[in-house]
Amino acid sequence: MWDRLTPSQLGELLDTSHDALLVLDSDGQPRAANAALLRLLDTGLDGLGPDHPLLAANADSLSYTGPRGERLELQVRYLPLTDGSRALWFRDHSEQQRLERELAEQSLTDPVTGLLNHRGLGVALEPQVSRCRRYDSPLSLVLLELHGEVDNQARIRVSRILKDQLRWADMIGCSEDQRFILALPETRQADAEQLIAKLHERLAAEFADAGVDAAFGLAEWRKADNTQTLINRAAQTLDPAAGTRTAAG
Structure with a gap:
């Protein structure tokens, strides 16, 4: 033309x-x-x-x-x-x-995995934290951080494993910095540690020859916690060398 x-x-x-x-x-x-x-x-x-x-x-x-x-x-x-x-x-x-940037900022899901993004998890987690304050019910939060040759395909594979291993009531979020956040309602730290052990074994087998390692952090809700302090306490326990080092609940 x-x-x-x-x-x-x-x-x-x-x-x-x-x-x-x-x-x-x-x-x-x-x-x-x-x-x-x-x-x-x-x-x-x-x-x-x-x-x-x-x-x-x-x-x-x-x-x-x-x-x-x-x-x-x-x-x-x-x-x-x-x-x-x-x-x-x-x-x-x-x-x-x-407008596309604003839409992305308002989105609650990660475009690669379909899981809740950091904002979406915060929205979903806030009522759970409020419930803990009201009823003194347990809540554990697990951070899973990937290290090594991590691409979008690896993130998708990890998300599938997490969906397979967690309960329907559990919440899974992820961010673009190769970190996954697992919120486990009605779960004490000891039970969350058992889940971490299973996930560590499953991920090690999945990525045995792929150059991808996983580090875990864990915190159980305390009365003084809000959503962000709970995430921060779990992040403080992340130790790539230790693998599954956890915080006191």
């Missing part, structure tokens, strides 16, 4: 668009631009030298600082025209990326 358009036709097509269009002659020199492109420049078209970031773009996307200091994420397309010239078409997708 584009190689059948003349520069003037392309300019007419996009001059009312939010997308920015820059037409270059056969020598790569700026020939024309639409209003949206001129709004991206801190100078007029005459000041658009060969080292300008817009002309230096050589990929499908470009991070660009606008004339008011705004940071823009631009998609870039290279369009050949009928007379041997070409056009650069820039589409600002900064707002789309911002």
Whole structure:
């Protein structure tokens, strides 16, 4: 389609668009631009030298600082025209990326494993901690930290093992730093230690030749604990060398 358009036709097509269009002659020199492109420049078209970031773009996307200091994420397309010239078409997708980031921040699940992410686990764990305060019921929290050659496939394999070994009432969360968090309602530390031993054995067999090791930390809920202090106490017991070192409940 584009190689059948003349520069003037392309300019007419996009001059009312939010997308920015820059037409270059056969020598790569700026020939024309639409209003949206001129709004991206801190100078007029005459000041658009060969080292300008817009002309230096050589990929499908470009991070660009606008004339008011705004940071823009631009998609870039290279369009050949009928007379041997070409056009650069820039589409600002900064707002789309911002919305995607906000959506990711609001998400409660890890995109790789489908488990609760750190935020999701916090949301799920808070009622359990409140229940412990009200009824003095037990709750143990286990941290599992992977070390070695850990990729997304390894994280998926670990998540499957955890789902297989834990009860339906238990909660499993994970974060992108290779750490899994297991919240075990109605579970004392001694019982959680038995679970850790089983998981340690299962993971060792699963990754025997894969260069992946697991370290565990454990804390049982205390009356002074909130969600974060419980996680912090479990994290303090993580010891890669010891494997299953635990904290006093």
